[in-house]
Amino acid sequence: MNTSTLVQKVWNFCHTLRDDGVSYGDYLEQLTYLLFLKLAHEYAQEPYKRDTHIPKGYDWASLRAKTGEPLEAQYLAMLHRLGQEPGMLGAIFFKAQNKIQDPAKLSRLVQLIDAENWISLDADTKGDLYEGLLQKNAEDTKSGAGQYFTPRALIEVMVACVRPEPMKTIADPACGTGGFFLGAYNWLTRPGAALNKRQKEFLRDKTFHGNEIVPNTRRMCLMNLFLHNIGELGGEPSVERSDALIAEPKQRVDYVLANPPFGKKSSMTITNEEGEEDKDALTYERQDFWETTSNKQLNFLQHIVSMLKVDGKAAVVLPDNVLFEGGAGEKIRRKLLETCDVHTILRLPTGMFYAQGVKANVVFFDAKPKDGRIHTAGVWFYDLRTNKHFTLKTRPLKPDDLQDFIACYNPENRHERSETERFKYFNYQDLMARDKASLDIFWLKDESLDNLDDLPLPDVLQQEIIEHLEAALASFRDVAAGLQRK
Numbered sequence: 001m002n003t004s005t006l007v008q009k010v011w012n013f014c015h016t017l018r019d020d021g022v023s024y025g026d027y028l029e030q031l032t033y034l035l036f037l038k039l040a041h042e043y044a045q046e047p048y049k050r051d052t053h054i055p056k057g058y059d060w061a062s063l064r065a066k067t068g069e070p071l072e073a074q075y076l077a078m079l080h081r082l083g084q085e086p087g088m089l090g091a092i093f094f095k096a097q098n099k100i101q102d103p104a105k106l107s108r109l110v111q112l113i114d115a116e117n118w119i120s121l122d123a124d125t126k127g128d129l130y131e132g133l134l135q136k137n138a139e140d141t142k143s144g145a146g147q148y149f150t151p152r153a154l155i156e157v158m159v160a161c162v163r164p165e166p167m168k169t170i171a172d173p174a175c176g177t178g179g180f181f182l183g184a185y186n187w188l189t190r191p192g193a194a195l196n197k198r199q200k201e202f203l204r205d206k207t208f209h210g211n212e213i214v215p216n217t218r219r220m221c222l223m224n225l226f227l228h229n230i231g232e233l234g235g236e237p238s239v240e241r242s243d244a245l246i247a248e249p250k251q252r253v254d255y256v257l258a259n260p261p262f263g264k265k266s267s268m269t270i271t272n273e274e275g276e277e278d279k280d281a282l283t284y285e286r287q288d289f290w291e292t293t294s295n296k297q298l299n300f301l302q303h304i305v306s307m308l309k310v311d312g313k314a315a316v317v318l319p320d321n322v323l324f325e326g327g328a329g330e331k332i333r334r335k336l337l338e339t340c341d342v343h344t345i346l347r348l349p350t351g352m353f354y355a356q357g358v359k360a361n362v363v364f365f366d367a368k369p370k371d372g373r374i375h376t377a378g379v380w381f382y383d384l385r386t387n388k389h390f391t392l393k394t395r396p397l398k399p400d401d402l403q404d405f406i407a408c409y410n411p412e413n414r415h416e417r418s419e420t421e422r423f424k425y426f427n428y429q430d431l432m433a434r435d436k437a438s439l440d441i442f443w444l445k446d447e448s449l450d451n452l453d454d455l456p457l458p459d460v461l462q463q464e465i466i467e468h469l470e471a472a473l474a475s476f477r478d479v480a481a482g483l484q485r486k
Contacts, residue, residue, distance in 0.1 A: 006116075006125070007132040013112060017105060024137045026099035029216055031133065032223045033079065034113045036092050037063065039226075040233055042119045053089055053234050058082060064114055071110070072103040088226070091237040092219050127182070127228040134177050134220065139392070149176060150259045150317065151352050155183035157402040158257060158315040158362055161344075161409045164188060166199040168207070168254035171307055173244035173300060175210035178221040180257035182228055184208075204230055209253060211244035245284050245299050252309040259317035260300035262358055290335045293328035297321070302332060305340060308367035317348075320359040324440040333437050337376040337428065341366040343414065344380045345439060346405060351390040352397040359385075378427040379439065380417060382408055386444040 014027045022030075040052040041060035052059075058078045066074050075098055082093035100106045118126060131152075138149035164170055164184050172180045188203060189195065195203065208230060212218035218241050225231050231238055283294045289302045297318055304314055322329065323345075336342055344364040353360065368375040382405050390397050408423040410416055419425060424443060431437060 004132075006121075007129050010112065010129065011133060011136060013109060016108075017100065020100075020102055020105065022099055025216070028133055028137050028220065029096075030098070030100055030109065031113075032219055033093065033096060034063075034110060035118070035130075036223060036226070037078075038113050038116075039118050042117065043233060048119075050233065053085065053087065055081065055085075060114075063110060067107045068103050071107055072098070075106060088222065088231060088233060088235055088237050091222055091239075091241070094215055094219065094241065096219075123227070123229045127224070130224050130227050131182070134224065150179045151397055152179065152183070153397050153399045153402065154317070154348070154352070154362070155179050155257075156186075156399055157406060159183040159187045160406055161364065161411050162255060162257065162313050162315050163411050164255050166193075166195055167202050169209060169251075170207055170255045170257060171209045171249075171253040172256065172258045173211050173303055173307065174258060174260045175212050175221055175239055176217055176259070178210070178224045178239070180259070181208045181210065181221075181225060181230065184255070184257060185228060185230060205232065205235065208238045209251070210239040211242055212239050213241070213243050215241060245286075245296075245303055248286065248288050249303070249307045252312070253307055254309055254312050256304045256307055256312070256314040256316065258300070258304060258314075260297055262297065262319050262360075291328040291331050293332075295321075295325070295328065298325075298329055298332050301336065305336065305367065310367055310369050312367045313364075314367070315362055315364050317360050318363050320361065320440060322363075323361060324436065324438040326436045330436045333439065334432070336365070337379075337431070337437075338374050339368065339370065341368055341375045341377075342379055343376070344382070344409060347381065347383045347385045347442070349385045349388040349390050349397070351392065351395075374428065376428050378425055379431060380408075380423060380425050381441050383422045383424075383442060383444050386442060387447050 010031065014022070014024060017027055018024075037054070037060045040054055042048075043050040044052050044054075044059075058081050063071070063074055063078065079093060079096040079098060082089055083096050084090065085093070098106075100109065121129075134149060135152075159180070164187060166188060170181065170184050172178075175181065184207075185203070187193075188207075208225070210221070212221055218239055221239050222231065222237055225238065226233075283292050284299055285292065286302070288306045289299070291298070291302070293299060301316065301318065301322060304316055308314060323333070342363065342365040346362040346364075348360045348362065350359055384402070384405060389395065390401075404420075404422070408417065408420060417423070417425075422444065424441075426441065431439065
């Protein structure tokens with residue numbers, strides 16, 4: 001059975017469950033539990049005979065043997081017990097709940113999973129299946145799951161430019177469902193990239209390090225990695241369930257690939273009711289940060305700098321406000337260009353993220369020694385926004401749309417580049433002379449302002465208008481929140 005057929009088969013059952021009020025996300029969560037148990041069961045059989053660390057009586061066989069209310073009771077007991085186990089097992093089942101209230105439909109889902117021999121499917125098929133389900137879940141805009149899903153075409157291009165090497169560490173401090181890890185994994189295992197046994201073991205067990213604060217998203221990330229042969233059944237999870245911004249990083253890494261959550265609110269949690277009204281004003285008191293701010297993206301940017309080894313490389317998706325915001329934003333920008341080699345900024349088009357109204361960029365930079373020198377000579381900008389129109393449904397961003405950027409970036413030797421219509425160089429002195437050291441730079445003329453015949457299609461225009469209004473509304477809310485704090 002090919003991947004698309006299997007995805008459709010597994011996904012079709014969701015439509016039945018939606019009649020009972022089970023959301024896409026809840027369905028995917030239950031699939032994660034059952035898939036993990038079935039895979040563990042298969043690994044416990046001949047010829048593998050692995051110790052899966054699943055207690056007897058709480059395994060797949062005990063679940064498969066029951067129907068009706070006894071099945072529901074067994075499933076509930078299983079979720080509770082496995083969530084208390086250590087390692088990957090406990091991480092997958094942490095605070096797990098049964099969201100399928102109809103025992104007959106739970107039984108049908110167990111049968112659906114049981115009918116397949118999952119180990120016999122190669123990693124690409126299993127991985128593509130789960131990735132397909134994650135994308136379908138992200139497309140359900142009401143669930144909000146899209147905020148944890150970065151368009152795969154963008155991930156592929158970022159990885160192709162950074163070109164991670166074997167035996168080196170890769171981190172994402174807000175890893176969502178693991179898209180950047182899988183993008184790097186696909187690059188490291190691409191055709192022609194022959195890895196030896198030691199390199200394969202390092203890739204499986206030691207390459208990836210992540211944080212994800214949302215438990216359900218973290219479990220989906222771990223399952224996504226596991227289905228791609230990253231991590232072990234009995235091993236420790238490579239993704240911590242914690243806020244990466246709370247403390248200095250435990251280790252330095254070679255690469256950071258990330259799309260930190262948008263929005264200015266802190267991801268810290270208030271536990272007392274009295275402090276609820278000050279939730280937006282929370283900041284992180286970090287001695288290694290250049291500036292103290294409540295802006296989440298600026299904090300993530302500072303944290304990512306602190307995560308990198310000397311000469312470590314980063315490619316980070318950041319919203320426009322990071323490029324032009326004054327106050328702490330300006331100070332952090334100046335410090336970033338002084339202490340790191342910020343060499344490339346890709347101005348992204350609108351209409352490519354599931355969170356609407358987002359205007360974002362990919363900032364590429366290398367960490368440098370703290371020697372008092374200015375390490376950014378200048379920045380290359382690629383404008384993929386002006387006169388470009390994308391929507392998630394009718395005109396999604398595809399890898400082909402970014403091939404010109406890769407050619408201009410010249411990953412094999414980024415020090416040999418040439419300017420084009422969309423690719424321009426600005427030296428450090430000129431950037432520092434701009435108001436607030438703004439990196440919000442455009443030079444192309446918007447052709448739609450002059451020629452009405454070149455206007456985008458009505459549905460594209462409609463989507464762009466919605467995105468602009470939502471972005472404006474978000475800005476108004478930020479201003480209002482700031483005034484309330486004063």
